[in-house]
Structures are given as C-alpha cells and as structure tokens.
Amino acid sequence: MATGGDIPEVPARPDEGDRPRVGVDEWVASVEDRREERAGIAGLARRVDDVVPSWARLAAFGAVAASLPLWMDRGDLFAYGIFTLIYVLLGLGLNVVVGYAGLLDLGYVALFGFGAYFYALLSSEHYGIHWPSWVTFPVVVLSTALLGLVLGVPSRRLLGDYLAIVTLFFGQAFVVFVNAANPTVRGQGLTGGPNGIADIDANDLFGYELTTRRQQYWFILGVVLLVLTGLHFLSESRTGRAWRALREDPLAAEAMSIPVNRLKLMAFAFGAGIAGLTGCMFAAVLTAVTSGNFALPILITIYAVVILGGIGSLTGVVIGAIVINVSFQFLAPENPQDNARILFYAVVVLLLVIGIRPWWRLGAVLAGVLALGVVAHTVAEAVSPSWTAGAVVEGGRLSGVVSDWVIIPAGHDRFAPAAYIGLIVAILALTRIRGWWRTGLLIPTVYLSAIVWETSFVEQPAVARWILFGALLVFLMTVRPQGLLGTPRVEIV
Amino acid sequence: MAEKQPLFELREVTKSFGGLRVTDGLSLHVEAGEIASLIGPNGAGKTTVFNLVTGLYRPDSGQILFEGRSIVGLAPHKITQLGIARTFQTLRLFLNMTVKENVMAAAYGHTSSTVFEAIFRLPRARREEREIAALAEEKLAFFGQRLAGYRHDQQAYNLSYANRRRLEIARAMATNPKLLLLDEPAAGMNPAETHELTELIGRLRTDGGYTVLVIEHDMHVVEGISDRVIALDHGVKIAEGTFEQVATNDRVIEAYLGLQRSA
Numbered sequence: 001m002a003t004g005g006d007i008p009e010v011p012a013r014p015d016e017g018d019r020p021r022v023g024v025d026e027w028v029a030s031v032e033d034r035r036e037e038r039a040g041i042a043g044l045a046r047r048v049d050d051v052v053p054s055w056a057r058l059a060a061f062g063a064v065a066a067s068l069p070l071w072m073d074r075g076d077l078f079a080y081g082i083f084t085l086i087y088v089l090l091g092l093g094l095n096v097v098v099g100y101a102g103l104l105d106l107g108y109v110a111l112f113g114f115g116a117y118f119y120a121l122l123s124s125e126h127y128g129i130h131w132p133s134w135v136t137f138p139v140v141v142l143s144t145a146l147l148g149l150v151l152g153v154p155s156r157r158l159l160g161d162y163l164a165i166v167t168l169f170f171g172q173a174f175v176v177f178v179n180a181a182n183p184t185v186r187g188q189g190l191t192g193g194p195n196g197i198a199d200i201d202a203n204d205l206f207g208y209e210l211t212t213r214r215q216q217y218w219f220i221l222g223v224v225l226l227v228l229t230g231l232h233f234l235s236e237s238r239t240g241r242a243w244r245a246l247r248e249d250p251l252a253a254e255a256m257s258i259p260v261n262r263l264k265l266m267a268f269a270f271g272a273g274i275a276g277l278t279g280c281m282f283a284a285v286l287t288a289v290t291s292g293n294f295a296l297p298i299l300i301t302i303y304a305v306v307i308l309g310g311i312g313s314l315t316g317v318v319i320g321a322i323v324i325n326v327s328f329q330f331l332a333p334e335n336p337q338d339n340a341r342i343l344f345y346a347v348v349v350l351l352l353v354i355g356i357r358p359w360w361r362l363g364a365v366l367a368g369v370l371a372l373g374v375v376a377h378t379v380a381e382a383v384s385p386s387w388t389a390g391a392v393v394e395g396g397r398l399s400g401v402v403s404d405w406v407i408i409p410a411g412h413d414r415f416a417p418a419a420y421i422g423l424i425v426a427i428l429a430l431t432r433i434r435g436w437w438r439t440g441l442l443i444p445t446v447y448l449s450a451i452v453w454e455t456s457f458v459e460q461p462a463v464a465r466w467i468l469f470g471a472l473l474v475f476l477m478t479v480r481p482q483g484l485l486g487t488p489r490v491e492i493v
Numbered sequence: 494m495a496e497k498q499p500l501f502e503l504r505e506v507t508k509s510f511g512g513l514r515v516t517d518g519l520s521l522h523v524e525a526g527e528i529a530s531l532i533g534p535n536g537a538g539k540t541t542v543f544n545l546v547t548g549l550y551r552p553d554s555g556q557i558l559f560e561g562r563s564i565v566g567l568a569p570h571k572i573t574q575l576g577i578a579r580t581f582q583t584l585r586l587f588l589n590m591t592v593k594e595n596v597m598a599a600a601y602g603h604t605s606s607t608v609f610e611a612i613f614r615l616p617r618a619r620r621e622e623r624e625i626a627a628l629a630e631e632k633l634a635f636f637g638q639r640l641a642g643y644r645h646d647q648q649a650y651n652l653s654y655a656n657r658r659r660l661e662i663a664r665a666m667a668t669n670p671k672l673l674l675l676d677e678p679a680a681g682m683n684p685a686e687t688h689e690l691t692e693l694i695g696r697l698r699t700d701g702g703y704t705v706l707v708i709e710h711d712m713h714v715v716e717g718i719s720d721r722v723i724a725l726d727h728g729v730k731i732a733e734g735t736f737e738q739v740a741t742n743d744r745v746i747e748a749y750l751g752l753q754r755s756a
Contacts, residue, residue: 230612237611237618238597238604238625245587245598252585255547257573257602257668266608489589490650 054232057315062225069214077213078285079329085220086282087321091305092227092314093274098303099312100240101267102247104160106299107151107167110174111272113294115144115279117178117191120289123201127188133203133280141276148272152265171299178291196290203284210284220281227274231314243267244312301328304473310486319484323476331468333461338396340464344453345398347471348446354479361439368443373405376447380407387412393458406454416455423448498561500525500704501546501577501672506555508545508728515541516728518555523672528698528705530715532739533725534748539708540582541728543674547579548572559672574602578670580661582677582708586649593645595660596629599667632663635701636693655686662693666701673703679711691717712740724748 068081090112097105122129122136131139151170155163182193191197202209203219210216234240245253246260254260283289301324309320331340349366356362380387390408392399409415426445430438457464482489499522506519515538523529531539544550546557548569557565564572578599587595604625606618633640636659644652652660658678665673678694679687691714697703709715715722715736722739724732726748732739739745 233614234608234611237608237622238601238606239608239611241590241594241598242601244590244594248587248589249585251549252581252587253598254569255549255573255579255581255585256599256664257570257578258598259568259570270608490648 058225058228058232061318062221065221065224066218069217074213077217079332080326081217082213082220082285083329084321084325085217085224086278086285087302087305087325088224088318089220089227089274089278089281090302091309091317091321092224092231093271093278094302094306095271095312095314095317096231096243096274097267097271098306100235100243100247101264103155103264103267104164105167105268105271106164107170107174108271108275108302109294109296109299110171111144111148111151111275112279112282112298113174113178113289113291114147115140115276116283116289116293117197117279118143118276119280119283120197120200121190123284124197125199126192126197127186130201132207134206137277137280140280141273144276144279145269145273148275149265149269151272152268155268156261156264171296175291175295178294191291194290196288196293198288200283200287200289202287203281216281216285220285223277223281227277228314228318235314239263239266308473308476308483310483313483313485316483316485323484327472328465328469331461331465333465336396338398340461340468341396341398341402341453341458343468343472344464345450347468347475348449351475352442352446356439356442365439365442365446369446370405372443372447373450376407377405380409386410390455392454402450402454406450408451408454416452419448419451420456423452499523500527500560501706502556502558503542503546504556504558506545506552506557508541508550508552514728516545516552519725519728519730521723521730521733523704523706525671525704526698527720528694528707528718530719530722530736531706531708531725532710532712532715532722532745533731536727537725537748538728539725540676542725543579543676543708546572546674547577570602573668573670576669576671577674578665578668578672579674580658580665580676580678582680584654584657584661586657586660586664588650589648591646592640592649592652592660593626593629593633595649596632596663596667597625599664600625600628600669603669628667629663632666635666635696636663655682658682658690662697666697666703671704673697673705675705675707675709677708677710679709679714687711687714690714694718716740 065081065085069077072081090108094105094108097103097108118140119136121127122131122139123133124130151167155166158166178191179194182189182191184190202211203216204210205219210219235244242253242258242263245256245258246263250260282293286293305320305324306317307320308324309316309318327343329335331343352362352365356365377388387409388407389410391410392403392408407415423445426441426448430441430445433441453464457467476484480486502520502522504520506516507514508516519538519542521531521542531542533539541550545552546564548564548567548571552565555565556563559572559575559577562575564575564577567575587598590598604621606615606621609615610618630645633645639656639659640663644656649657649660658681662673662675662678665675675694679690682690694705694707694714695718697705705718707715707718719736722732722734722736723730724739724742724745726744731744731748732742734742
C-alpha cells in the first residue's frame, strides 16, 4: 500500500467561482425540464398544473362543481354528479393508503361498506334508531378508522403481494358476512342478508334534512372540498412526507428516524376513516344498502380512479373520478346505444392514430378500411340481399353510415360467432408479423372488429359497457402509464 | 482523554448469519469530537458494524453503548432519535421526492405536530414546518454550490451520483445526530470530488460539530481525515491507531495483499 509521497497532485476544485458548470451534473439536472418540453398536450397540462396555485385550483373546481345542479336534471345529477363525488372521496382515501404510504390494500371497499352499513344501523327503520348526522358521522368515521387500524395490525409486517392477499380476503369476508352470516341481534338480522337495509335516513345538517338531490349534492361537494383541503395540508406536513418516504424506501425511512410501522397503521386508519365518511353519505343518498354495493367491481373502479388520475396526486384523483364515472355512466345500458357506438369508433380511430407511424401509412390503413367496407358490403349484397338485410341496433347519427358499410346479415346465425373467432385469429396474427404485412392485415382486422361490434356487442349493452370501459382504460394507461397527472416514477438500477 | 467515557462503544459484539461469524467479539469505541475510520478488505464486516449500531441487525451477544446507555434491541428509528445517523453504501434516497423533501423527511424524529394539527394548520404545525424548511436549507447549504437552491425542487433521481452521495449526508444531518456514520462516502467519486469530500468531512466536525465514523476504501481520504483508524478483517479488529501505524501494520498489509511476511 503506497502511503502519501508519490501521489500526483490533486487537481483544483472544478467548481471554483459560483457559476454552475456545463456538461457534468448540469445536464443531468435539466433532464426534467427537457422531458417536459417534449411532452405535448400532457406536458402543457402538467405545466399548468405546476403553475396554478392549489387554492386557485380548488376554488375553480368548487365553483364549476357547485354550478352543476343549476343546469342538470335530477337523474343526471345523481348519476354524474353525486356518484362522481363519491368516487372522488373514495379515491382520496385510497390515495392515502396506496399513493402516499404505498400499501396495496385490496380490502378498502369493505371499509366503505362497513361505514355505509354502520350508518344504516344507526339511522334507519331497521332498528328504529334515528341518530342525527352530527352524532353518526363522528361515530362511524372513528369506528371505521379503528377497524382500519385493527386490519392494519396483522398486515403491517406483510409486504407487497402478501398484504394484497390478506386485505383481499378481508374484503371478500365482509361481503360474505353481510350476505350470509346475518346474525340475529335484538330479533332482527343485523345486516338484512341479501336484502340489505332499507329506509335509511337522509343526512341532516343539525336537524335540517337533506332530501333533494341538489341538497345532497351540495352537501357532499362541501365535504369533498373540506377533505381535499385537509389532505393537501396533510401531504405537505411531516406526516405526509414520512408516508411518501416509507413508500420510497421503508428501510431508509426507518433509519431516518421515521417510525415506519406506526405510520403504516396511521395510513390505514386515515384511509379507512375517509371510506367510512363516504359510506355515511352513500347510504343516505341511496336510502338502501346491499352487499352488492361493496363488491369487487367497486374496488376495481376505485383503483382505476386512483391509478388513472396518477397515484399520489390529489388533482389527479379528482380528474380520474370525473373521467371514469362520466364515461361509465355515459355507457350505461339505459343511455342511447349510439353513445357507446360513437365511443367505440372513436377509440378505434384514436388507437390507430397513436399506434401507426408515419402518417401516410395511417392514411393508407384508414382509406383501406373504408374501401374494404364499401367493397365487402357491395359484394355481399350482390351475392344475396339477406347478407346485408340485418337491422342496425338502435338509431342515431352513425347508424345510417354503419348500415351501408358493415355487413349485418339477417338469418345467418353462424356469422356473428365466426366473425368473432376471425377477429381473435386476426389479432393473434397481428402480434406475430411485422412491416407491410402487418399494415395490410390491420385493414381487415379493423373491419372485422366493426362487424363484431355491430353484430355481437351492441345487442348486449351491459357486456359492451365493461368491454369499452376496459378498452378505454387500456388505451389511457398505454398513453400515460403514470396516470393523467402522476409523475413518472423512477428507479435507478 | 483516555479516562473519558467514549461517545459510542461496542463491547465484545458477535453476530453470525448461519455459520458465518460476521463480527466476532468485536470491541471498538469512538470518542466525542473525533473522526475515526473503519477500514478493511471487502467482507471484513464494516457495514455489518453500521447495521448493528443502527439497529437493523441485533447482535447475538455483546453490548452497544451510546453515551453510556445500551441501545441493543431499540428500533432503528429510536436509535436515530438518540443521535446516531447513517448514510448507505448503496444509496437509499427517496428517489421520487424532491431534494429538499428528502432532507425535510429526516426531521420527523425531532418534530412532534400531529395529523390533526397538520390538517387544520394549527400554529405548532406551521411553526414546525418553517423550522424544518429552514433546517433543510441550512443542511443543504453545507454543500455549497453542489446542492444549491435551484436543485431543491428537483426530484432526487435527477441528481448525479456524487450529488446523491452528498444528499445522503445532508439527509443524515437533518436528524440532528451527534454521531454520523458514513458508509463509503467517496465511492464512485472522481479525484476532484474525492478531494472536496475530504475537506467536507473535516468541516462536518469543525462547522457541524458532529463526531464521525467513516467506512472508506480510498486511502487518500482515510489519511486525510482520520484521527484514528480501525482495521477489521473477518469480523475481528486487527489494528488500531493513527493512519501511519495502521498502514504499516503487518496484519493489515497481509489482510489487504495476502502476503505472508514471516514464515
């Protein structure tokens, strides 16, 4: 080991003078700016998001949302307004657990259910108890938070997937308990079994009952604004930072004086409290609760809200809830089928626009699909009129075009399943080939998907709704994997 | 000096993983106000010592004393609150948080406002926030231009490797420690940066008032900073003393180079 003496002179410190140096860590430091410049509309949205102060955003959201009842009818206000707000609240609660603390909690919806059922027990005809809201709300919120804490105790040492399994079990156990166990308390089934609990009281503001949709909407909106404000302050506090630190690296967080286990429990309890609060208003608005309200599809929807909005972002949760609930309600079976049809064709065209480069290849595909449709329709009609005699399901702006373009046969029962299988084969083939062959095969594939849509899915709105909803999510998450307002998370290897 | 109680002391500490004894009856101590270095070949048990001290591992036997009090069995965050902070050899920053937030997060242990105070922005929460922000800026200012103001709001993953090492030190400083444990702070740095770091570790004592224990492979750094050098091999202390004494010690040379000097 050489000692001292012959070591060459160490060069002078390169950052003499206070100017930042070009070329060394300056370049690394400016990565984020450059990335933002590149990012088009989404980048613009992010820059606006960065510039506008949070109170102004909250005020703008509050003002627009508060004016909603003035131009919406009652049914729409229920489906679009109140449900969106419920999803916002659920998303905000889940965001604390998943987004801040990074705990994959799949039992979250059970806490929501617990809150709703508990409210129902304390304020309904079921046991004839009618506590006013200012009593029930704190009681329900605190007990739900306590339940979240209890659920968190065995879970706090579980990591990642294992935590997900345990909490998923809890969620399912809740549904089964409510549905099947239904223990008899004071001569009554506690949970009402499959029938649930009906005749639930409306929320009241110190005795003033909120019975109309407008009142309920404004009340929930007020709660949403309060929760948003509180969470914003919380996320900028030592607790919020500690949650994010433990999401990033629990071991380093522990070594930096953060009590990781206690903070995990706090996140569980806090998220649960918000779920309980939401349950109170949800039960009151629906006036009846059944276990089906708190099953897996709701959990998936809440996760979709948080993930789509961008995990960890409050604005993201609000936007995610709006996008998800509005598109979901828009596709509801009772709405005109043309809604779903327009969305379907829009998604197909958007996918093509995003997926195909350069533009002339895209033009070729679109022109090819249109031409193929016209030719196929003409040929099919020439062969036998019965091949194009099928009626387009429901009218609307697009149905005229569709009936002249897509082959919808009458009386050929095997056609629809055959087209369906053909579509699957074509999609599988698409994944195996490259280049011009692929572009060529894309044309019949798109046309086939239109046929399958018109012959199979339009007739089953409930199925089509979920498929379109899924396709929309896949599409959005492909475009922005980090969610609409989320920051892309970076791991350095 | 010799009779004074050391700030920090390991007494006969043994830790094994399965059949492998990583530290074997190891005793060492660090005096208050001292800069000590822990050297030894790879696998000598240096990082294990840090993990034992900070509570990530629990020793099989032996005592670990900090300010005369045993800290064996305390949770890591409690030990940090008592005044021992560390950096990680493998860089464990909160990558998706900003530079300033990284430092602010480490102030958790010596702040106390509750969730409710934070939500309602009560006076204590607001005052603590201001204090934490000022503390973070002060700790980052320690690194001069390297972690200057314009970097505070950048995500930690944007930093260069050397700057991430500096941020780790800043973060450890924000826990208000008495003893700083630095695990290979010069790893991955170029000669100029290493030189700068040597100077910085000196300033950690003079300006910051910290006692420092450093694990380091770069002998220029070790020579430049150490009051005392402790050499480990196979979990056993093989030499201790000034850099000159340790660097010329036969057992140390043997451990590093595998030479058999005598028969």
